[in-house]
Amino acid sequence: MTDLRILPGVSSVTRVTGDGTQWMAARGTRDGSLFACDWIQALVLEGRVYMAYVGSATTPITLDASWANTDPDISLDVPDGTAIIPLAIKVVLEAFGSTALFETMTLVSRTLAASSAGTVFIPINIRTDAPQSSNCSVYVGPTVTSGYTTGAFELHRDCLQKAATISTADDDQGHKPNLFEWTLGQNGFAPVLVGPASMATWATSQAASGYIQYYWAEVPENSLK
Numbered sequence: 001m002t003d004l005r006i007l008p009g010v011s012s013v014t015r016v017t018g019d020g021t022q023w024m025a026a027r028g029t030r031d032g033s034l035f036a037c038d039w040i041q042a043l044v045l046e047g048r049v050y051m052a053y054v055g056s057a058t059t060p061i062t063l064d065a066s067w068a069n070t071d072p073d074i075s076l077d078v079p080d081g082t083a084i085i086p087l088a089i090k091v092v093l094e095a096f097g098s099t100a101l102f103e104t105m106t107l108v109s110r111t112l113a114a115s116s117a118g119t120v121f122i123p124i125n126i127r128t129d130a131p132q133s134s135n136c137s138v139y140v141g142p143t144v145t146s147g148y149t150t151g152a153f154e155l156h157r158d159c160l161q162k163a164a165t166i167s168t169a170d171d172d173q174g175h176k177p178n179l180f181e182w183t184l185g186q187n188g189f190a191p192v193l194v195g196p197a198s199m200a201t202w203a204t205s206q207a208a209s210g211y212i213q214y215y216w217a218e219v220p221e222n223s224l225k
Contacts, residue, residue, distance in 0.1 A: 043217045047131035050123040052138040055211035060094040063208040069146045072200035074212050075113040077137040081221050083194045088215040090181040097207030102160040104180050104203040108191055109147030113198040118142030134218055147198055156182035194221055
């Protein structure tokens with residue numbers, strides 16, 4: 001018989017002992033196989049995964065009718081000393097409007113968005129007792145400085161070219177797809193935004209309305225070293 005024990009409270013982020021001083025037996029299945037928590041789920045357990053959103057309940061927000069590099073629909077600033085890993089970016093369209101093209105894009109930049117105007121959104125910890133607080137700044141409908149600087153890249157881009165026969169807003173409501181998303185699970189890997197850095201998402205179409213959701217894991221920058 002193998003007696004395997006662990007010391008709980010050892011953080012997967014800080015790599016130092018936390019609140020645990022009592023050794024506990026490791027857990028396993030009935031056939032004797034050990035099991036461990038996925039790293040992202042472990043970060044959720046530590047209270048280090050957050051979300052932010054645009055639009056809520058049955059009330060979408062009005063999205064931009066045209067694209068401008070200083071006018072995303074949502075922005076997220078990562079300060080120096082903090083790092084984040086994007087987990088999911090979801091754009092849901094309620095209305096496309098009447099013109100032929102819808103575009104959505106998420107930009108990752110090595111510079112801060114330096115948001116002004118817009119509305120501050122306090123990141124929500126998806127562990128409901130919220131043992132940690134996010135260091136990131138999120139704005140809805142901000143005006144930002146251009147993130148198109150050296151080293152910037154597009155994390156996700158999608159578009160919808162509609163049929164020429166669809167010419168009215170009423171016709172567009174039933175046009176699919178209406179979900180455009182990037183997820184860590186589907187992509188297989190994710191960038192790491194080490195502060196100062198930023199992420200911003202645009203969703204543009206004539207008379208468009210909808211919802212945007214961000215999910216990310218957030219850790220101290222020194223935990224990556």
